[in-house]
Amino acid sequence: MLTLYSYPTLFGVADNNGYGLKVYAFLKLAGMPFLHEHIFDASKAPRGQLPYIVDDGETIGDSETIIAHVKHKYAVTMDDGLSEAQRDTDFLVTRLLDDLYWVMSYSRWQDERYWKQFRDALLREHPQLTEECLIAAKEFNAKRYYFQGIGRYEPDQAMARGLADLSVLAKLIPSIGFVHRPTPTTIDAAIYGFIANIYFYDIETPLKKFVGSHENMVRHCRAIHAAVSTPA
Structure with a gap:
């Protein structure tokens, strides 16, 4: 299963960083099953930045790259038909x-x-x-x-x-x-x-x-x- 690694919660949102929460919301809206691991230490992340995902052993960083990967691999149709x-x-x-x-x-x-x-x-x-x-x-x-x-x-x-x-x-x-x-x-x-x-x-x-x-x-x-x- 895909795992999302991102910063912890704060004030009731699932990630206190805009990029991690963006990916979290995308995965939820797309109906993707995933695990969510909250971490503070980004030293092991691609480019030393959160969020990142691990999907079938592949590690992918950068919110836009993550979203593009998920859309392509799992045929997410959320944006189909946009001009x-x-x-x-x-x-x-x-x-x-x-x-x-x-x-x-x-x-x-x-x-x-x-x-x-x-x-x-x-x-x-x-x-x-x-x-x-x-x-x-x-x-x-x-x-x-x-x-x-x-x-x-x-x-x-x-x-x-x-x-x-x-x-x-x-x-x-x-x-x-x-x-x-x-x-x-x-x-x-x-x-x-x-x-x-x-x-x-x-x-x-x-x-x-x-x-x-x-x-x-x-x-x-x-x-x-x-x-x-x-x-x-």
Whole structure:
């Protein structure tokens, strides 16, 4: 059976990282049977990054590569019939979510307004962690942010970048149904992976306030959450 390796839960979502939750939601919506292993240590993962899967002895990393593998190998039909324009939209939204990821991560690990609350939530939900290991992770992430670029922003500037990303998503998500159809497609799973990690996040960041103020985003997030939180 396919096994998904990704970060642990936080605030009631199956993975506190947008990419892992995206893959989790995709597998659930596709009706794929799989095991889910939560880990913190990504050193054995392809490129040292989570999530990854092991499928019949084959190890595959990167959320988009994982999804493409599963679609091809198991003939997942979720996106059958999408137009070229819709697939182009999916590509662009996927890249937008890549940008949003850095702001979300920054808001947790680098923005001192929210860091202590995030740290305390991790320690509370995952007592095997220590404050020392989280400080080491914070320092490691600060280097990542600096070289990626987001770490050179002031906190409000970083949040403004994320709010711009969310503003585009708010225009894309419909008031009923899902992005392309009355039923979810892969891009809905991707959006959920990130929006759920903002909406259910129990710390009042500007990102969370924005999502909570948009009924269409809340409805979409809750609809996918309900669909993927029940047994397959």
